[in-house]
Amino acid sequence: MIPQYGQYSVRPGPEAFLPPAAASMGVVLPDPGQAHINGRIVPEEEAFEEAARMFLGGTVPTIFPGPLVLWAWNEKARKKAKAIKHLFDTLKECAPTGAKPMLIPMPDYRPKYPKINPEVEINPNHPNLTIWHNKIDVCMFVGVHCHQANLSLKIIRGGTNCYTIAMCAQAGHEDACLSFRDASVEKIMHLAEWVKKLKGAVTFGAIKKHVAVLESKDRAGGTRN
Amino acid sequence: MSLDYVKFSPGFDKFMPKEYRDMVEHGPFGKKVTVSQMGSFKEILEEHPMCAGCAMTLFIRLAMISFPNPEDTITVGTAGCGRLAISQAAIPFVYGNYGDQSAVASGLSRGLRLRFGDKPKDVVVMAGDGGMADIGFSMTLHSWFRKERFTTIMLDNEVYGNTGGQESGMTNKGQVLKMAPLGKKFEKMDMVGMAKLAGCAYVATVVPNNPRRVESVIKKAVLVAREIGPTYIQAYTSCNIEYSIPTDKVMEDAKNVENDRYQFSEHLTEEAKHYLATRYGFKEYLPKPATATALPQA
Ligand SMILES: Cc1ncc(C[n+]2csc(CCOP(=O)(O)OP(=O)(O)O)c2C)c(N)n1
Ligand code: SF4
Numbered sequence: 001m002i003p004q005y006g007q008y009s010v011r012p013g014p015e016a017f018l019p020p021a022a023a024s025m026g027v028v029l030p031d032p033g034q035a036h037i038n039g040r041i042v043p044e045e046e047a048f049e050e051a052a053r054m055f056l057g058g059t060v061p062t063i064f065p066g067p068l069v070l071w072a073w074n075e076k077a078r079k080k081a082k083a084i085k086h087l088f089d090t091l092k093e094c095a096p097t098g099a100k101p102m103l104i105p106m107p108d109y110r111p112k113y114p115k116i117n118p119e120v121e122i123n124p125n126h127p128n129l130t131i132w133h134n135k136i137d138v139c140m141f142v143g144v145h146c147h148q149a150n151l152s153l154k155i156i157r158g159g160t161n162c163y164t165i166a167m168c169a170q171a172g173h174e175d176a177c178l179s180f181r182d183a184s185v186e187k188i189m190h191l192a193e194w195v196k197k198l199k200g201a202v203t204f205g206a207i208k209k210h211v212a213v214l215e216s217k218d219r220a221g222g223t224r225n
Numbered sequence: 226m227s228l229d230y231v232k233f234s235p236g237f238d239k240f241m242p243k244e245y246r247d248m249v250e251h252g253p254f255g256k257k258v259t260v261s262q263m264g265s266f267k268e269i270l271e272e273h274p275m276c277a278g279c280a281m282t283l284f285i286r287l288a289m290i291s292f293p294n295p296e297d298t299i300t301v302g303t304a305g306c307g308r309l310a311i312s313q314a315a316i317p318f319v320y321g322n323y324g325d326q327s328a329v330a331s332g333l334s335r336g337l338r339l340r341f342g343d344k345p346k347d348v349v350v351m352a353g354d355g356g357m358a359d360i361g362f363s364m365t366l367h368s369w370f371r372k373e374r375f376t377t378i379m380l381d382n383e384v385y386g387n388t389g390g391q392e393s394g395m396t397n398k399g400q401v402l403k404m405a406p407l408g409k410k411f412e413k414m415d416m417v418g419m420a421k422l423a424g425c426a427y428v429a430t431v432v433p434n435n436p437r438r439v440e441s442v443i444k445k446a447v448l449v450a451r452e453i454g455p456t457y458i459q460a461y462t463s464c465n466i467e468y469s470i471p472t473d474k475v476m477e478d479a480k481n482v483e484n485d486r487y488q489f490s491e492h493l494t495e496e497a498k499h500y501l502a503t504r505y506g507f508k509e510y511l512p513k514p515a516t517a518t519a520l521p522q523a
Binding site: 069071 | 229230231232233235236237240241242245272273274309312313315
């Protein structure tokens with residue numbers, strides 16, 4: 001069924017070779033203090049819980065830090081990097097047995113030839129390669145410039161079944177399955193707290209069930225939210 | 226843009242691919258490297274998808290090594306073969322629409338001056354002869370007339386290489402190409418003459434088979450563009466595919482072309498000479514002492 005404008009749910013794919021830009025399907029960005037889950041605007045706290053659940057429910061939950069935090073441009077970048085590292089360590093500590101949390105950098109946006117090494121890096125021009133190679137089922141973008149994040153998120157939704165989270169320092173990303181806005185050190189640390197809080201409450205691989213529920217709602221033909 | 230952007234945020238070192246760790250540890254950033262040290266440091270351009278033996282790639286590689294401050298350099302390019310390699314380098318690259326590279330570079334260089342004041346940030350345009358002398362001709366020339374302070378480098382392979390062999394304004398008269406079967410009807414454009422006429426402070430022609438010379442002209446052009454005015458380098462970078470040059474004969478061809486119609490030439494304004502001599506110690510541009518007059522016989 002082709003979703004109508006305003007009924008579009010931003011969820012893991014594989015959706016199509018060229019999935020529509022979520023914005024063109026009526027998904028709007030959250031206001032300060034809010035976030036979106038599958039395109040539905042929610043209070044930010046709800047998104048923290050959902051993101052933590054997704055992370056803990058993934059078999060290969062992965063953080064993709066981008067150039068804005070990987071390189072020590074300024075004090076803010078360094079502090080954010082520290083917080084991201086803390087989130088990753090928390091995830092490793094709290095993820096259910098069997099899960100394999102990863103941190104894979106996106107060091108720059110070069111359209112690299114002849115190829116990237118998907119084991120150790122992700123590139124915005126073909127992020128699906130890294131996701132396929134490592135069987136990543138949930139990921140978070142942080143520190144990636146918006147235009148490159150949008151490109152990647154759409155490619156991921158088009159060609160993979162990975163659940164995407166955007167920890168965006170600007171106004172958020174419609175094309176992520178879940179997006180925060182105004183990302184800060186505090187917000188990244190808060191997400192780590194949520195991960196800690198939900199330790200043991202999410203079963204290994206629960207994300208699959210979650211995605212199946214979203215899909216069955218689709219098949220039922222109602223609004224995709 | 227500073228040396229900090231070539232340092233990792235603490236804690237991420239071990240996650241970075243080896244290539245990037247090598248770049249930080251052994252790259253040219255913040256050091257003065259030269260072409261004679263090639264092989265002893267990590268270059269900012271290594272892998273690329275251009276044709277085997279392409280002289281343009283060698284030239285681009287040498288040019289990148291020669292940038293005086295790679296950590297403070299932005300390249301601007303456009304459609305054409307060169308961008309395939311330039312975009313792979315570990316320095317920022319801005320890709321304009323076909324032909325608009327000099328307009329993009331004008332805005333960029335002005336913006337950087339506003340943003341960073343006196344701190345030099347070098348803007349270097351590198352584009353093909355078609356992009357520069359045909360489609361982007363007006364923008365190239367206008368940037369020179371406006372005295373925009375950035376370096377323009379023409380990768381002159383005398384053909385539209387990327388699209389399979391159409392003639393460009395820089396193709397020689399009479400040349401037959403795959404998509405110019407009747408031969409070119411008019412002379413190769415004199416872009417060097419126009420650059421001088423438009424007031425470029427430094428103008429040079431060069432071929433890639435003399436790495437030291439390539440290094441010297443690139444350094445001078447980039448330095449002069451920082452403060453004095455527009456600079457232009459026209460480099461013969463043969464297209465071995467469209468001109469059917471066997472890969473092992475590419476350098477031989479460059480040498481022959483250099484001897485024939487692409488002799489090394491360098492033109493500097495007096496202001497540029499004075500600047501290079503006083504600011505950067507180029508002794509060859511110091512005013513020559515007046516010849517001593519013969520002492521009167523006792
Ligand atoms: C506006 C526009 N027209 C045409 C093209 C197609 N095009 C891409 S590269 C190219 C020719 C490039 O020739 P040149 O600038 O001489 O560079 P080379 O490939 O020879 O290095 C053309 C015509 C384009 N990309 N954009
Ligand atoms: S087509 Fe010609 S100029 Fe382009 S990469 Fe190949 S050899 Fe070089």
